Amino acid sequence: xxxxxxxxxxxxxxxxxxxxxxxxxxxxxxxxxxxxxxxxxxxxxxxxxxxxxxxxxxxxxxxxxxxxxxxxxxxxxxxxxxxxxxxxxxxxxxxxxxxxxxxxxxxxxxxxxxxxxxxxxxxxxxxxxxxxxxxxxxxxxxxxxxxxxxxxxxxxxxxxxxxxxxxxxxxxxxxxxxxxxxxxxxxxxxxxxxxxxxxxxxxxxxxxxxxxxxxxxxxxxxxxxxxxxxxxxxxxxxxxxxxxxxxxxxxxxxxxxxxxxxxxx
Amino acid sequence: xxxxxxxxxxxxxxxxxxxxxxxxxxxxxxxxxxxxxxxxxxxxxxxxxxxxxxxxxxxxxxxxxxxxxxxxxxxxxxxxxxxxxxxxxxxxxxxxxxxxxxxxxxxxxxxxxxxxxxxxxxxxxxxxxxxxxxxxxxxxxxxxxxxxxxxxxxxxxxxxxxxxxxxxxxxxxxxxxxxxxxxxxxxxxxxxxxxxxxxxxxxxxxxxxxxxxxxxxxxxxxxxxxxxxxxxxxxxxxxxxxxxxxxx
Numbered sequence: 001x002x003x004x005x006x007x008x009x010x011x012x013x014x015x016x017x018x019x020x021x022x023x024x025x026x027x028x029x030x031x032x033x034x035x036x037x038x039x040x041x042x043x044x045x046x047x048x049x050x051x052x053x054x055x056x057x058x059x060x061x062x063x064x065x066x067x068x069x070x071x072x073x074x075x076x077x078x079x080x081x082x083x084x085x086x087x088x089x090x091x092x093x094x095x096x097x098x099x100x101x102x103x104x105x106x107x108x109x110x111x112x113x114x115x116x117x118x119x120x121x122x123x124x125x126x127x128x129x130x131x132x133x134x135x136x137x138x139x140x141x142x143x144x145x146x147x148x149x150x151x152x153x154x155x156x157x158x159x160x161x162x163x164x165x166x167x168x169x170x171x172x173x174x175x176x177x178x179x180x181x182x183x184x185x186x187x188x189x190x191x192x193x194x195x196x197x198x199x200x201x202x203x204x205x206x207x208x209x210x211x212x213x214x215x216x217x218x219x220x221x222x223x224x225x226x227x228x229x230x231x232x233x234x235x236x237x238x239x240x241x242x243x244x245x246x247x248x249x250x251x252x253x254x255x256x257x258x259x260x261x262x263x264x265x
Numbered sequence: 266x267x268x269x270x271x272x273x274x275x276x277x278x279x280x281x282x283x284x285x286x287x288x289x290x291x292x293x294x295x296x297x298x299x300x301x302x303x304x305x306x307x308x309x310x311x312x313x314x315x316x317x318x319x320x321x322x323x324x325x326x327x328x329x330x331x332x333x334x335x336x337x338x339x340x341x342x343x344x345x346x347x348x349x350x351x352x353x354x355x356x357x358x359x360x361x362x363x364x365x366x367x368x369x370x371x372x373x374x375x376x377x378x379x380x381x382x383x384x385x386x387x388x389x390x391x392x393x394x395x396x397x398x399x400x401x402x403x404x405x406x407x408x409x410x411x412x413x414x415x416x417x418x419x420x421x422x423x424x425x426x427x428x429x430x431x432x433x434x435x436x437x438x439x440x441x442x443x444x445x446x447x448x449x450x451x452x453x454x455x456x457x458x459x460x461x462x463x464x465x466x467x468x469x470x471x472x473x474x475x476x477x478x479x480x481x482x483x484x485x486x487x488x489x490x491x492x493x494x495x496x497x498x499x500x501x502x503x504x505x506x507x508x509x510x511x512x513x
Contacts, residue, residue, distance in 0.1 A: 065414060065415065085415055091406060091412060093409075093427070093430065104426070108422050110417050141507045
C-alpha cells in the first residue's frame with residue numbers, strides 16, 4: 001500500500017494569468033515578441049521598462065482588450081477574470097458625480113446589479129476605501145488630480161475584483177500625492193477583508209516598482225521581452241514600514257538589480 | 266450670470282441710443298435715410314409683432330427639425346461608416362450651395378406659406394450640427410471605450426452612457442451656431458415669396474421707403490436670434506455644467 005505523493009507541480013497554485021510565447025503587432029509595429037510571463041496568485045507584480053516598450057499593450061493583452069498574434073496564448077485561471085483596471089488618466093465621466101462614476105460598472109453589462117441598495121452599499125464601501133466618502137456628490141471637475149485618480153481606483157475596486165491591473169496610475173501626479181497613493185494602494189492590498197489578492201502595476205518609476213512589488217519584471221525595448229526578474233524582499237506589511245522602506249539595504253539592492261536588468265536589456 | 270453682465274451692455278445701449286438720437290437731431294438727417302431711435306420705436310406696433318411671431322415660429326421649427334434630423338444622421342454615420350463615406354460629400358455640397366439660390370425653388374415646391382421657410386431654415390441649420398455631432402460622438406477616449414468593453418457593456422449602454430454624453434459639448438456649440446442661422450434661413454425664405462414675416466416686412470417697407478419700419482424689423486430679427494441663442498446657452502449651462510461655457 002503506497003500513498004500517492006502529491007506532485008510538486010500540482011501543488012503550486014495555477015497562475016492567475018499566463019502569457020505564453022505572445023507576440024503582438026499593432027499596425028506595422030512589433031510591440032512584443034515571444035513574450036512569456038506569469039502572474040501568481042496573491043502577488044504584487046510590477047512591470048518596468050523603457051517608455052514606448054509596450055508595457056500598456058501588455059496589460060491590454062492580459063485584460064483581453066488586445067489579442068496576441070498567431071500562436072501566442074493568454075491564459076487566465078478563471079473563465080471570466082474578475083479584474084479591475086486603472087489607467088494613467090482617471091478617465092472619469094465628467095457628467096457623473098463621484099458616486100455615480102464609481103458605481104458605473106455596477107449598472108452595465110451582464111454583471112449588472114439590479115438592486116439599488118446593493119449598488120449604493122458597494123459604492124460607499126469603495127469610496128470609503130479610498131477616503132473619498134465625503135466627496136460622493138462632487139463632480140470630477142471639482143476634485144484634484146490625485147482625488148480623481150483615487151476615484152478611478154475606487155471604480156476599479158467596486159466590482160470587488162481579485163485582480164487589479166494598473167497602467168501607470170500615478171504617473172501624472174506630483175511626488176507627494178504619488179507617495180500618499182502608493183501607501184494607500186498597499187493598505188488596500190494588504191487589507192485582509194478585501195477580496196483583492198493580486199495586483200499588476202505598470203510603471204516607469206523603479207523606486208515605485210520596488211517599494212510596492214514582490215516581484216519586478218524588466219522589459220526590453222520594443223519588441224518587448226522579459227529581460228530580468230527581480231524578487232523584492234522588503235518586509236511586510238509594507239504599508240506599515242512605508243516610510244522606512246527606501247532606507248533599507250534590500251531596497252537599494254533591488255533597485256540596483258532592476259537598473260542592471262534595464263542596462264542589459 | 267453676473268449683474269455686471271447685464272448692467273454694462275445696458276449702459277452701452279443707452280449711450281448709443283442717446284448719441285444716435287442727438288446726432289440725427291443736430292445733423293437734421295432725413296428720416297428715410299437714417300431714422301432716429303424715437304421714430305423706430307414708433308414703428309413697433311401689433312402688426313410688427315405679428316410678423317415677428319411668424320418669423321420666430323418658422324425659425325424655431327426649422328431649428329428643432331434640422332437639429333433632430335442632424336443628430337439622427339450623425340448617429341447613423343458613426344455607427345455605419347459606409348453611410349458616412351457615401352453621404353458626407355453630398356452633405357458638404359448641400360452646405361456650399363447658397364441657400365439664396367435654393368430658396369426660389371423651395372417656394373415653387375412648397376408654396377409661399379410656412380413650409381418653404383421652415384425647410385430653408387432647416388437646410389442652413391443642418392450642417393453644423395451634423396459635423397459637430399459626428400465629431401462629438403467620435404470624441405470618446407480610447408480608455409473610456411476600453412473600460413466599457415471590460416464591463417461587458419452592450420452597444421446600447423455604451424451609446425447611452427458614454428457616446429451620447431461625450432458628444433454634448435460639441436452638439437451644444439453647434440446648436441448655438443444654428444440659432445442665428447435658423448433666423449437667416451426663415452428671412453431668406455420670406456424674401457423670396459411670402460405675405461407675412463419680418464423678411465416680407467423689410468422688403469415691403471423698402472419699396473415704400475418706410476425706413477423706420479425696416480429698422481424695427483431688423484431689431485426684431487436680431488432679438489429673435491438673441492432669444493434662441495440665450496435659451497440654448499441656458500440649456501448648455503445645465504447639460505454641460507462641467508465645462509466653462511461662453512456666457513449667453
